[in-house]
Amino acid sequence: MPFRTEPMTVNIGPQHPSTHGVFRLRVTFDGEVITEVEPVFGYLHRGTEKLAEERNYVQVVTLTDRLDYVSSMTNNQAYCIAVEKLLGVTPPLRAKYLRTLVAELQRIASHLIGVGFFLQELGTFGGTPLMYCFRSRERILDLFEMLCGARITVSYLRPGGVFSDAPADFWPALDAFMQVFPGELAELEQLVLENEILMVRTRGVSPLPLDVAVNCSVSGPVLRASGLAWDWRKEDPYDAYDQVRFEVPVGTNGDNYDRLWVRMQEVHQSLSIVRQCVAQIEPGPVRLDLPLVLRAEAGVEAYGRIESPRGELGFYLVSDGGISPYRCKIRSPSLLNLTVTEHLLVGWKLADMIVSLGSVDINMGEVDR
Amino acid sequence: MAVRALTGQEVAQRLEAALPDAVERWEPEVVWVHPGQISTACRFLRDDPELDFRFLSSLSAVDFIGHFDLVYHLTSLGRRHTAVVKARLYGRDTPSLPSVYPVWQGADFQEREVWDLMGVRFEGHPNLKRIMLWEGFEGHPLRKDFL
Amino acid sequence: MSCQLAAGNILYENPLLRWVYDIAGTVAPCWAAYLAAGLAFMLLLVNGVLIGTAILTWAERRILARFANRIGPNRWGPFGLLQPLADLIKLLTKESLTPRSADRIVFNLAPILMLMPALLVVAVVPFARNIALADLSIGVLYVLAISSLTILAIFMAGWASQNRFALFGAARGVAVLISYEVPVVLSLLGVVMLAGSMSLNDIVAAQAVPFFLVQPLAFFVFFTGVSAELNRTPFDVAEGESEIVAGYHTEYSGIKFAIMQAAEFGGTITASAVIVSLFLAGWAGPLAGYLGWLWFLLKLGAVLFVFIWVRATFPRLRTDQIMAFSWKFLLSLALINLVATALEVYFLRGDSRTLTTVDLWVMAGINLALAAVAIGAFGRLNRAQVQRVRPPLPVLAPAGAPAGKAV
Numbered sequence: 001m002p003f004r005t006e007p008m009t010v011n012i013g014p015q016h017p018s019t020h021g022v023f024r025l026r027v028t029f030d031g032e033v034i035t036e037v038e039p040v041f042g043y044l045h046r047g048t049e050k051l052a053e054e055r056n057y058v059q060v061v062t063l064t065d066r067l068d069y070v071s072s073m074t075n076n077q078a079y080c081i082a083v084e085k086l087l088g089v090t091p092p093l094r095a096k097y098l099r100t101l102v103a104e105l106q107r108i109a110s111h112l113i114g115v116g117f118f119l120q121e122l123g124t125f126g127g128t129p130l131m132y133c134f135r136s137r138e139r140i141l142d143l144f145e146m147l148c149g150a151r152i153t154v155s156y157l158r159p160g161g162v163f164s165d166a167p168a169d170f171w172p173a174l175d176a177f178m179q180v181f182p183g184e185l186a187e188l189e190q191l192v193l194e195n196e197i198l199m200v201r202t203r204g205v206s207p208l209p210l211d212v213a214v215n216c217s218v219s220g221p222v223l224r225a226s227g228l229a230w231d232w233r234k235e236d237p238y239d240a241y242d243q244v245r246f247e248v249p250v251g252t253n254g255d256n257y258d259r260l261w262v263r264m265q266e267v268h269q270s271l272s273i274v275r276q277c278v279a280q281i282e283p284g285p286v287r288l289d290l291p292l293v294l295r296a297e298a299g300v301e302a303y304g305r306i307e308s309p310r311g312e313l314g315f316y317l318v319s320d321g322g323i324s325p326y327r328c329k330i331r332s333p334s335l336l337n338l339t340v341t342e343h344l345l346v347g348w349k350l351a352d353m354i355v356s357l358g359s360v361d362i363n364m365g366e367v368d369r
Numbered sequence: 370m371a372v373r374a375l376t377g378q379e380v381a382q383r384l385e386a387a388l389p390d391a392v393e394r395w396e397p398e399v400v401w402v403h404p405g406q407i408s409t410a411c412r413f414l415r416d417d418p419e420l421d422f423r424f425l426s427s428l429s430a431v432d433f434i435g436h437f438d439l440v441y442h443l444t445s446l447g448r449r450h451t452a453v454v455k456a457r458l459y460g461r462d463t464p465s466l467p468s469v470y471p472v473w474q475g476a477d478f479q480e481r482e483v484w485d486l487m488g489v490r491f492e493g494h495p496n497l498k499r500i501m502l503w504e505g506f507e508g509h510p511l512r513k514d515f516l
Numbered sequence: 517m518s519c520q521l522a523a524g525n526i527l528y529e530n531p532l533l534r535w536v537y538d539i540a541g542t543v544a545p546c547w548a549a550y551l552a553a554g555l556a557f558m559l560l561l562v563n564g565v566l567i568g569t570a571i572l573t574w575a576e577r578r579i580l581a582r583f584a585n586r587i588g589p590n591r592w593g594p595f596g597l598l599q600p601l602a603d604l605i606k607l608l609t610k611e612s613l614t615p616r617s618a619d620r621i622v623f624n625l626a627p628i629l630m631l632m633p634a635l636l637v638v639a640v641v642p643f644a645r646n647i648a649l650a651d652l653s654i655g656v657l658y659v660l661a662i663s664s665l666t667i668l669a670i671f672m673a674g675w676a677s678q679n680r681f682a683l684f685g686a687a688r689g690v691a692v693l694i695s696y697e698v699p700v701v702l703s704l705l706g707v708v709m710l711a712g713s714m715s716l717n718d719i720v721a722a723q724a725v726p727f728f729l730v731q732p733l734a735f736f737v738f739f740t741g742v743s744a745e746l747n748r749t750p751f752d753v754a755e756g757e758s759e760i761v762a763g764y765h766t767e768y769s770g771i772k773f774a775i776m777q778a779a780e781f782g783g784t785i786t787a788s789a790v791i792v793s794l795f796l797a798g799w800a801g802p803l804a805g806y807l808g809w810l811w812f813l814l815k816l817g818a819v820l821f822v823f824i825w826v827r828a829t830f831p832r833l834r835t836d837q838i839m840a841f842s843w844k845f846l847l848s849l850a851l852i853n854l855v856a857t858a859l860e861v862y863f864l865r866g867d868s869r870t871l872t873t874v875d876l877w878v879m880a881g882i883n884l885a886l887a888a889v890a891i892g893a894f895g896r897l898n899r900a901q902v903q904r905v906r907p908p909l910p911v912l913a914p915a916g917a918p919a920g921k922a923v
Contacts, residue, residue, distance in 0.1 A: 217474075
């Protein structure tokens with residue numbers, strides 16, 4: 001007698017331990033194999049783009065904090081760069097270095113979260129690697145607290161510079177962090193990167209071909225894991241990235257392991273950038289003397305983009321001459337990286353689904369905006 | 370090697386040579402394309418070896434009350450240049466233009482978002498439904514007349 | 517008094533029970549004394565396991581926390597030792613929900629059925645010299661038979677919940693158990709051959725050299741297999757919390773959840789007790805006559821620590837990989853061990869029909885080398901299969917070539 005089977009549709013989320021926020025996947029399974037998948041989101045939609053039209057240019061900075069809430073600094077950075085393009089101003093050199101420095105610290109913190117939760121989703125229930133990651137991330141957040149008094153929603157960057165210069169005790173603290181962190185990172189890598197089970201679970205799983213990735217507008221570590229060295233910090237250097245030297249790690253197979261590996265390597269590169277920034281930074285002003293309420297000329301528009309930890313983060317600003325942006329479109333890497341969900345998941349198993357989703361490292365604050 | 374932003378003229382001339390009636394006009398940084406031709410134009414922009422815009426960075430719409438501007442930010446990963454293509458749509462009731470989803474799958478969620486929040490329809494999009502808001506929501510919040 | 521136990525009686529073998537029987541026999545009729553003695557010992561066992569479960573939950577949380585650079589529960593009582601009590605009170609006072617569409621009878625029966633095997637298995641485990649509830653002559657068989665019953669409860673729980681995650685968990689649990697039962701049973705044949713008996717008491721007595729040295733392959737297979745059957749990491753697919761929420765116990769809450777947790781941890785304790793008896797020489801050790809229970813508990817603690825250690829370190833395997841691991845790797849090792857042990861026993865025991873300590877050491881030497889070779893060889897073989905060659909990915913074609921297929 002042949003077995004009669006039928007497909008089963010399951011809603012993964014919106015309440016599920018590993019969907020990175022309020023995210024829903026409507027998945028159809030044949031046994032454990034995924035045959036259809038449809039991402040459903042919007043649960044965290046706060047209308048940021050509409051809100052930005054009602055606030056002046058500086059106030060919008062606080063809105064950007066809440067987009068990708070594990071990397072607020074880079075959100076600030078993208079927005080400030082877009083506003084500076086709109087106004088046609090350049091921040092002072094020290095501010096550029098400070099921005100680069102905090103952006104790289106933020107990248108480390110964000111990648112640690114990405115890697116940590118990726119490993120958590122692989123089922124290390126003890127949470128050991130996740131806690132290793134959080135231990136280091138806490139140190140970075142402490143540094144941010146010294147800079148601006150906030151840990152998550154920092155609002156440290158301003159159009160035309162940064163909110164204020166780093167306090168005197170920030171530099172020794174940063175130094176202490178740079179002493180401790182490489183050891184902690186090595187510990188994490190030792191625990192993770194050569195683990196046999198991790199290899200079996202991630203190598204060759206959910207490979208993303210490069211042409212699909214490009215066609216789907218995928219950016220950031222996911223694109224690089226598929227084998228293209230495309231990094232906006234190199235391609236279109238903003239802030240002080242033209243002053244520092246770093247490598248762009250590239251994967252070869254575009255599988256889950258490569259995505260993990262690229263993130264781990266980027267942490268190393270970010271560390272190197274932070275070191276160079278500390279060595280090169282010179283005293284000077286940290287903020288342009290701009291009017292309190294900024295106004296751009298009517299009809300001017302600007303598209304400012306940076307390489308955020310998740311990919312190309314762009315702000316498209318249109319001005320009508322008023323005190324707030326006429327239109328503020330946010331090109332969010334998390335949302336566009338989700339385009340490949342179907343390519344990544346169909347044909348793989350339920351257990352791989354969670355891991356592949358974790359390897360894309362989305363942030364719902366940014367997807368839903 | 371920094372990425373170069375192509376001028377509107379460069380793109381427009383290249384585009385006009387192949388598709389004579391696609392280009393409306395050009396500005397220093399922008400090419401204006403007839404909305405009806407946007408899909409064909411984009412397919413050419415993607416497949417042309419000189420232009421090679423295989424990466425759709427961003428797709429957005431701006432509401433100017435009298436008209437909608439659709440803005441496509443394109444990037445060539447191979448040639449390392451960028452360009453901005455725009456299309457202007459008149460009318461507020463049922464603005465629509467061809468979808469670029471068949472050209473770039475990356476347009477999927479962005480077109481859905483534009484439909485959801487701006488109310489511009491994309492003909493040929495396979496799954497054009499609301500993305501951020503729920504089905505049955507009235508109005509399109511990013512329009513300037515939505516309060 | 518007049519009450520006398522026959523020499524063949526289960527209770528007679530056990531000094532503790534005989535003592536209870538004799539005392540009770542002075543004031544009560546013989547059958548009541550017999551009942552009292554049996555109940556007293558069962559009370560001791562059941563509560564021993566349950567209290568052990570409570571301590572294990574605390575220990576696991578503390579140890580996992582230390583692995584993860586945290587502190588763990590430390591508020592309630594010294595070192596947080598009263599934490600399990602607090603958890604229990606919390607769970608008892610929570611509402612015990614039954615989903616409307618669930619099969620009520622099966623749903624409510626599952627937790628109880630799940631706890632039973634964990635408690636039943638300890639009946640045959642010798643805690644110290646001559647201290648076991650029942651020294652069954654088919655002890656090993658009994659352990660294997662009873663411990664597989666857990667999966668029935670798991671499947672009942674998953675099926676009756678009418679929850680798709682629970683169903684996933686239950687199906688995975690059954691699949692894993694069926695695959696792992698085979699190598700586990702085969703691995704124990706070697707042990708039984710060495711001891712020449714299926715009684716756990718005899719097996720402990722036969723371990724002049726602890727069997728994890730004499731039977732390293734069997735030890736490895738049994739330990740791995742048991743952790744798969746217990747749904748411990750890296751085989752915890754049945755509840756895999758990051759994938760299927762909580763697996764088969766997704767819908768359980770309150771006291772039913774508490775019982776399920778107790779069953780799970782109790783199962784770990786009893787399985788560790790069996791491992792200690794079968795492979796770590798049970799209560800044997802210096803001054804075993806007086807301190808046998810202490811040695812037993814120490815070894816039990818060591819095995820449990822390894823379980824927790826593994827949990828803190830390893831990610832979870834995928835279901836099909838777990839199956840492959842069982843059928844391609846563990847089964848082969850178990851068969852090699854079986855054949856090797858049979859040959860060794862045949863050639864070494866000679867005319868006396870018994871194995872001396874020297875024989876055991878010889879076997880330990882041979883088997884350790886064999887284990888190293890077999891695990892290495894099969895590990896390499898399986899790794900090659902796992903990291904099979906993938907089709908190369910198309911790279912971004914040079915500019916000009918048509919881009920990726922438009923979807």
